[in-house]
Amino acid sequence: MDTGLLTTLGLGFLFGLQHATDPDHVVAVSTIVSRTRRFDAGALIGAFWGVGHTATIVTAGMAIIVFNFTVTPSVGLSLELVVAVMLLVLGVFRIVRLVRDRDGEEQPPETGAPMGFRSALQSVGRVQAARSIGIGIVHGLAGSAAVALLVLSTVKSPYAAAAYLLLFGLGTIGGMTVITALLSLPFRVPLLALHRGLAIGTGVGSFVFGLFLIVQIGFVDGLFLRH
Numbered sequence: 001m002d003t004g005l006l007t008t009l010g011l012g013f014l015f016g017l018q019h020a021t022d023p024d025h026v027v028a029v030s031t032i033v034s035r036t037r038r039f040d041a042g043a044l045i046g047a048f049w050g051v052g053h054t055a056t057i058v059t060a061g062m063a064i065i066v067f068n069f070t071v072t073p074s075v076g077l078s079l080e081l082v083v084a085v086m087l088l089v090l091g092v093f094r095i096v097r098l099v100r101d102r103d104g105e106e107q108p109p110e111t112g113a114p115m116g117f118r119s120a121l122q123s124v125g126r127v128q129a130a131r132s133i134g135i136g137i138v139h140g141l142a143g144s145a146a147v148a149l150l151v152l153s154t155v156k157s158p159y160a161a162a163a164y165l166l167l168f169g170l171g172t173i174g175g176m177t178v179i180t181a182l183l184s185l186p187f188r189v190p191l192l193a194l195h196r197g198l199a200i201g202t203g204v205g206s207f208v209f210g211l212f213l214i215v216q217i218g219f220v221d222g223l224f225l226r227h
Helices: 003-019 023-033 039-067 073-104 117-152 158-188 192-220
Strands: none
Touching (some): 023 117, 023 158, 039 117, 073 192
């Protein structure tokens, strides 16, 4: 394997790390992270998101590259619109859940909980794990076309393209794992008012950002205005 290809694959990993910091990604996972009190559980939520994102990026990206599938601008904008609507819905659900039963906000942070993968997995739970993976899948579908075009402009071999997409995905998993772990830190502070305020903030932020993206995609980018 030549040096140029190794450099390209390394850049794929770095681009994946950077990709995890996209605002819509961070806003989406923050609504889930706001429901945990543990650093390791927060990291695991990000890892689950990354797994879902990587699965669709690799699958859809390779389909575009190998079978030369064409993603039209309208289809691309429609997939981005799905992400925007998802953000809006996540925000609404977070706020409604918080208002309805406070979502366990009365409980103190799990500062004394045992550490370890099994313990963190139990803390996250099946529902939050599935939600994280599902959100990652939706984001992956919306971004797969752009990533595939980036790969096409960089490497020509389908094997190298697969390696690039996989490393891109691993970088995204790593980046989001770190981000969600850091986002969980404020919830370890034993101040219930802070927890509730942050939880409301993540819900409102997700709703507002989703609404902004809907307007941006629908009217500024013209998806709603096309015939």
